[in-house]
Amino acid sequence: MEHLKNKSELNLGAAELLHQQCYYPSVVHCAYYSCIQLMKHIWLNSMGKTEQDLRVLNSSTNQGSHEILINQLKSFIQSKSQNDRDFNRDILILKRLRVNADYDDISIDYTKSNQSIVLSKTTISILKECI
Numbered sequence: 450m451e452h453l454k455n456k457s458e459l460n461l462g463a464a465e466l467l468h469q470q471c472y473y474p475s476v477v478h479c480a481y482y483s484c485i486q487l488m489k490h491i492w493l494n495s496m497g498k499t500e501q502d503l504r505v506l507n508s509s510t511n512q513g514s515h516e517i518l519i520n521q522l523k524s525f526i527q528s529k530s531q532n533d534r535d536f537n538r539d540i541l542i543l544k545r546l547r548v549n550a551d552y553d554d555i556s557i558d559y560t561k562s563n564q565s566i567v568l569s570k571t572t573i574s575i576l577k578e579c580i
Contacts, residue, residue, distance in 0.1 A: 453490035473562035477550035480569035543568040
């Protein structure tokens with residue numbers, strides 16, 4: 450199934466279109482979820498894990514599904530390439546930007562919006578090495 454991979458590509462495209470229209474907080478949201486969806490695609494297809502595996506980890510570790518995916522993918526990337534530190538740094542910055550954009554009473558401007566697209570693209574590039 451390629452649906453999550455396709456959704457990831459669509460969300461990145463949506464982020465770019467929203468950025469052009471100055472809808473900056475929504476850009477960050479779409480840029481982040483484009484990474485999460487590709488991570489879940491890798492979890493299911495490249496790592497051979499299941500939705501049930503994710504639920505079990507979620508309940509046994511008391512971590513959210515995004516945190517689990519980030520941690521599990523970091524280890525998987527480490528076994529495939531040398532970019533695990535870049536992945537971890539960029540996805541955590543992007544995650545913080547997404548939380549700020551979605552929940553915090555702050556302004557998301559052109560710079561933060563653009564940064565989220567750049568972070569998403571570099572993260573996706575690293576993730577694609579694992580597909």
